[in-house]
Amino acid sequence: MTPSGTAPRKTRIQALNEELILKAALEIFSTYGFRGSTVDQIAKSCGLSKPNLLYYFRRKEDIYVAVLEHTLHDWLEPLRELDPAGDPIEEVSRYIRAKIRMSRDNPKASRLFANEILHGAPAIGAFLKGPLKELVDEKASIIAGWIAAGRLNPVDPHHLVFAIWATTQHYADFDAQVSAVVGTPASLMADAERTLVTLLVEGLKPGPAVRG
Numbered sequence: 675m676t677p678s679g680t681a682p683r684k685t686r687i688q689a690l691n692e693e694l695i696l697k698a699a700l701e702i703f704s705t706y707g708f709r710g711s712t713v714d715q716i717a718k719s720c721g722l723s724k725p726n727l728l729y730y731f732r733r734k735e736d737i738y739v740a741v742l743e744h745t746l747h748d749w750l751e752p753l754r755e756l757d758p759a760g761d762p763i764e765e766v767s768r769y770i771r772a773k774i775r776m777s778r779d780n781p782k783a784s785r786l787f788a789n790e791i792l793h794g795a796p797a798i799g800a801f802l803k804g805p806l807k808e809l810v811d812e813k814a815s816i817i818a819g820w821i822a823a824g825r826l827n828p829v830d831p832h833h834l835v836f837a838i839w840a841t842t843q844h845y846a847d848f849d850a851q852v853s854a855v856v857g858t859p860a861s862l863m864a865d866a867e868r869t870l871v872t873l874l875v876e877g878l879k880p881g882p883a884v885r886g
Contacts, residue, residue: 692730694720696744699737704782707789708738735797742790742798745783746806749776753835756813762820763875766834770871773842778863784846810835826878834874841870 684692698720702711713734717727731737752772756765777784795802814831821828845852845866856862 688730691720691722691726695722695727695730695737696741699741700745700782700786703738703741704786708734713737739797741783742787743801745780745787746798746801748780748783749773749787750806750809752776753809753813756816758816758819762817762825763879766817766826766838766878767871767875770838770842770874771867773838774845774863774867774870777842777844777846781846781849784843788843788847824880827880829878834878837874838870841874 695716699711699716702715702719705711706715711734713727714724716734716737717724720727731740752769756769790797810832814835817826817829817831817834820826821831845863852862859865
């Protein structure tokens with residue numbers, strides 16, 4: 675028996691199958707949307723029988739929420755790593771780079787999440803108001819501390835985080851628009867990363883102290 679209040683430890687096979695299901699589900703949901711996707715499609719895509727898949731997730735809704743929560747966990751990791759003891763400019767620059775690379779490497783997850791938000795976040799609203807808000811508030815307090823110490827120019831910390839999210843995820847969520855305007859050069863994401871770091875970070879660097 676497992677201790678009271680704790681979930682049984684997953685076997686290696688269980689963990690592997692859940693990973694396969696979530697990867698397949700991301701492909702299906704990002705292609706057909708939640709309403710247009712079926713458990714049968716997901717099962718076929720990941721190579722499991724439908725009864726086997728339903729052993730891990732009882733309903734399509736449960737798979738969908740798991741995909742979104744898995745996406746959020748990965749996306750929020752770079753924000754969790756924002757170090758109050760680090761150099762503010764380096765920390766913010768690292769965060770911007772991590773976010774743009776996530777958009778480059780996993781655009782389907784970004785678009786699926788954006789679609790959920792555009793529909794009012796019915797599946798993960800509680801997560802956004804709970805764990806996500808708590809994390810953003812915590813990191814906003816760190817940024818506010820850097821500003822109070824004169825290590826960054828005065829900006830609203832929450833809106834700085836929103837600006838980073840908006841600009842970096844744009845390249846995943848609006849890929850068709852970006853491609854229509856500039857094409858798909860090999861340097862596209864590297865150019866975007868360099869531009870965003872320059873644009874956002876230069877505005878944060880405090881200028882020389884004004885002498886009275």
